[in-house]
Amino acid sequence: METQLLEGKKLAEKMQSEMKVRVNSLLEKGKIPGLTVLLVGEDKASQVYVRNKERQATKVGIKSEIIRLPETISEAALIEQVEQLNEDASVHGILVQLPLPKHINEQEVLRKIDYSKDVDGFHPMNMGNFLLGNASALPCTPYGIMELLKAYDISLEGKNALVIGRSNIVGKPMALMLMEKNATITIAHSKTKNLKELAQQADVLVAAIGRGHMITGEFIKPGAVVIDVGMNRDEAGKLIGDVDTASVMGIASYVTPVPGGVGPMTITMLLDQTIKKVEAE
Ligand SMILES: Nc1nc(=O)c2c([nH]1)NC[C@@H]1CN(c3ccc(C(=O)N[C@@H](CCC(=O)O)C(=O)O)cc3)C=[N+]21
Numbered sequence: 001m002e003t004q005l006l007e008g009k010k011l012a013e014k015m016q017s018e019m020k021v022r023v024n025s026l027l028e029k030g031k032i033p034g035l036t037v038l039l040v041g042e043d044k045a046s047q048v049y050v051r052n053k054e055r056q057a058t059k060v061g062i063k064s065e066i067i068r069l070p071e072t073i074s075e076a077a078l079i080e081q082v083e084q085l086n087e088d089a090s091v092h093g094i095l096v097q098l099p100l101p102k103h104i105n106e107q108e109v110l111r112k113i114d115y116s117k118d119v120d121g122f123h124p125m126n127m128g129n130f131l132l133g134n135a136s137a138l139p140c141t142p143y144g145i146m147e148l149l150k151a152y153d154i155s156l157e158g159k160n161a162l163v164i165g166r167s168n169i170v171g172k173p174m175a176l177m178l179m180e181k182n183a184t185i186t187i188a189h190s191k192t193k194n195l196k197e198l199a200q201q202a203d204v205l206v207a208a209i210g211r212g213h214m215i216t217g218e219f220i221k222p223g224a225v226v227i228d229v230g231m232n233r234d235e236a237g238k239l240i241g242d243v244d245t246a247s248v249m250g251i252a253s254y255v256t257p258v259p260g261g262v263g264p265m266t267i268t269m270l271l272d273q274t275i276k277k278v279e280a281e
């Protein structure tokens, strides 16, 4: 079987060029979408991600700002920053870059964001509404994956979908979105005993494990759609996914590359949700 790449980067570029048009029509009405990112500490990967977000936001016409805060900031002081942004009418989207330092309770900070400015979909109000089927903001990574599947006309109805990973930001919302499209979902995690067998039955496999190249061709049902959420570094510092892409070639029907697959879609959904906040005003 010939395996096709799901080219997230290309779709992201197309969607972002459509966003420029949307932002321009907002500008004509005197509205400038604003996105502010709070970045705590010096984590190298976070620095790169945040700079990427800012660059792409700026490219589509979103006014984007990064507030850099010291690793040692207290939870109370970080919450104070969040509350200031809640009050700032020029800020439509607030993103607190995760992970936060260990002494800070992430959930406590996220729940202090005005949920109407939560463009990550991580606020409990948005998570709850999403669970109930009327979301106003969605977690960007699974949302981007759904857009990618839609763009390639991949049907989910009646398919066996396996999500490996159960995080609040990827695994859990991913499973729910696949279920909404009438897939039969299974969620696997670090305590799952028969992972390979489950994987071999999956028509759609989403790998969000955090272990480089763990999913090889022998896990893959012939013709399966393979989505790689992994962002790992190999010994040489090169970005690699959870899926050993080369080894699933010829087995899967589709696979997302890393880089160039899920990552660019995540950022694009963040921009989309920021613009939507202003469009809805
Ligand atoms: N509040 C919050 N929201 C997030 O959405 C969030 C977060 N915290 N913390 C970290 C993760 C990670 N994340 C990525 C998004 C895009 C790429 C991306 O664009 N990756 C490129 C390659 C980048 C590279 O070369 O390093 C690609 O896959 O092609 C990566 C990682 C968002 N996250």
Ligand SMILES: [Mg+2]
Pocket (backbone or CB within 6 Å): 100, 101, 102, 103, 104, 105, 106
């Ligand atoms: Mg923490």
